[in-house]
Amino acid sequence: SGRWSRVAAVIKELEDRAATPIGKLRQVADAMTVEMHAGLASEGGSKLKMLISYVDNLPTGDEAGLFYALDLGGTNFRVLRVQLGGKEKRVVKQEFEEVSIPPHLMVGGSDELFDFIASALAKFVASEGDDFHLPVDRQRELGFTFSFPVRQTSIASGTLIKWTKGFNIDSTVGEDVVAELTRAMERQGLDMRVSALVNDTIGTLAGGRYYDRDVVAAVILGTGTNAAYVERANAIPKWHGLLPKSGEMVINMEWGNFRSSHLPITDYDRALDVESLNPGEQIFEKLISGMYLGEILRRVLLKLATETALFGDTVPPKLETPFILRTPAMSVMHHDNSPDLREVGNKLKELLGIPNTSLKTRKVVVQICDIIAKRGAHLAAAGIVGILKKIGRDAPPKDVSKLPRTAIAMDGGLYEHYTIFSDCLQSTLKEMLGPEASTAIVIKLANDGSGIGASLLAASHSQHL
Numbered sequence: 001s002g003r004w005s006r007v008a009a010v011i012k013e014l015e016d017r018a019a020t021p022i023g024k025l026r027q028v029a030d031a032m033t034v035e036m037h038a039g040l041a042s043e044g045g046s047k048l049k050m051l052i053s054y055v056d057n058l059p060t061g062d063e064a065g066l067f068y069a070l071d072l073g074g075t076n077f078r079v080l081r082v083q084l085g086g087k088e089k090r091v092v093k094q095e096f097e098e099v100s101i102p103p104h105l106m107v108g109g110s111d112e113l114f115d116f117i118a119s120a121l122a123k124f125v126a127s128e129g130d131d132f133h134l135p136v137d138r139q140r141e142l143g144f145t146f147s148f149p150v151r152q153t154s155i156a157s158g159t160l161i162k163w164t165k166g167f168n169i170d171s172t173v174g175e176d177v178v179a180e181l182t183r184a185m186e187r188q189g190l191d192m193r194v195s196a197l198v199n200d201t202i203g204t205l206a207g208g209r210y211y212d213r214d215v216v217a218a219v220i221l222g223t224g225t226n227a228a229y230v231e232r233a234n235a236i237p238k239w240h241g242l243l244p245k246s247g248e249m250v251i252n253m254e255w256g257n258f259r260s261s262h263l264p265i266t267d268y269d270r271a272l273d274v275e276s277l278n279p280g281e282q283i284f285e286k287l288i289s290g291m292y293l294g295e296i297l298r299r300v301l302l303k304l305a306t307e308t309a310l311f312g313d314t315v316p317p318k319l320e321t322p323f324i325l326r327t328p329a330m331s332v333m334h335h336d337n338s339p340d341l342r343e344v345g346n347k348l349k350e351l352l353g354i355p356n357t358s359l360k361t362r363k364v365v366v367q368i369c370d371i372i373a374k375r376g377a378h379l380a381a382a383g384i385v386g387i388l389k390k391i392g393r394d395a396p397p398k399d400v401s402k403l404p405r406t407a408i409a410m411d412g413g414l415y416e417h418y419t420i421f422s423d424c425l426q427s428t429l430k431e432m433l434g435p436e437a438s439t440a441i442v443i444k445l446a447n448d449g450s451g452i453g454a455s456l457l458a459a460s461h462s463q464h465l
């Protein structure tokens with residue numbers, strides 16, 4: 001009938017606009033490498049900020065003592081304590097707690113947010129048991145994972161450039177987030193020093209390196225997306241400080257802000273961007289990350305409802321609510337293997353109030369999930385290839401016996417839980433690198449590795465060393 005041919009036309013157009021053939025992915029990877037060079041060359045030289053982290057040494061395994069970590073970067077924050085036992089005993093004991101952030105604090109005042117965090121941290125510290133040992137008169141130390149773009153001024157200070165991922169608190173922008181946290185801890189009567197300020201990518205890189213010596217980069221695919229990697233210090237023209245002894249510097253790419261004319265951007269993406277809290281920014285992130293995939297799906301379904309009556313003669317009102325369809329629900333629908341796509345039916349009913357969908361309609365929904373998720377996974381893989389090119393690990397050396405092993409620490413709920421997405425990312429990486437180079441590349445899931453990584457960096461930057 002006319003309806004189904006209209007449906008097919010909408011899908012076809014989406015497929016065309018969102019297409020990521022291998023040639024296009026190579027262009028994206030190349031553009032990533034080019035922008036990395038530009039961002040390292042000068043401040044503001046690229047959409048990629050390529051932020052200097054002040055981490056010039058990654059964990060060695062010698063770290064010892066009691067350290068805390070606090071991870072703020074999305075919908076939840078985590079507090080963690082770890083007793084490190086040096087080379088022999090490694091991680092002796094660790095405990096963590098997760099607290100969700102009330103939405104009104106994400107868009108309120110700076111003090112309110114930091115007071116909430118410091119209060120939860122103080123409660124957690126109060127519950128410290130006898131298995132953890134702090135030498136007498138020793139101040140507790142904390143690694144602060146703060147996963148928003150920050151211009152670092154030292155390993156333990158940095159000013160917020162902008163909020164992302166649904167946070168929007170004007171009074172924090174331009175402030176030193178360590179000072180903000182420290183003041184809030186003082187207000188709580190909590191005696192604790194922030195010894196390291198890192199991004200979750202840097203934390204994940206540090207945690208990844210602690211467990212695997214070959215880790216050279218970290219990628220986050222969760223609510224947002226970002227990447228960090230180890231750069232040669234003399235390959236950073238914008239760095240005017242002394243060259244670190246190690247000769248290396250960890251770079252926080254802030255790759256979520258990458259953009260390129262080669263990115264396959266559709267009208268749905270453009271509308272999402274325009275109506276977002278940060279129009280024109282985080283364009284790569286808006287194509288890839290967990291915060292947005294479900295929302296893109298909603299927008300396509302809304303178009304199908306309005307222009308093809310996919311869900312009947314009226315447009316389901318809930319479908320007009322931004323962000324009502326979250327990526328975990330999309331993932332459930334996409335992974336539905338039942339013959340009648342029961343889960344798809346359930347989700348459409350539960351979340352969107354659309355009862356009694358036909359199998360044909362459900363199949364359309366799954367097809368849209370597939371287009372959106374795979375585009376995201378393809379682009380994330382292309383981004384990784386861009387990094388590997390930058391550090392010369394994308395192709396085997398002339399003497400193939402000298403092929404070094406390269407490990408990438410990966411973290412984030414999207415990669416961890418959305419299997420079709422992560423499988424697609426891995427197979428795309430293989431395809432782009434070719435059979436030889438790809439045998440030496442491993443992606444290691446570092447489940448919440450950023451917390452342990454931040455505590456390790458607090459240990460290696462302790463005031464008591």
Ligand code: ADP
Nearest residue numbers: 074075222223290327328331412413414417418
């Ligand atoms: P954050 O990025 O907020 O630090 P996580 O790394 O835990 O936190 O990632 C959480 C994000 O991962 C969620 O916002 C969601 O987008 C995505 N996610 C979580 N669970 C799933 C799932 N089952 N399927 C797909 N995406 C998921």
Ligand code: MG
Nearest residue numbers: 073074200222
């Ligand atoms: Mg996280």
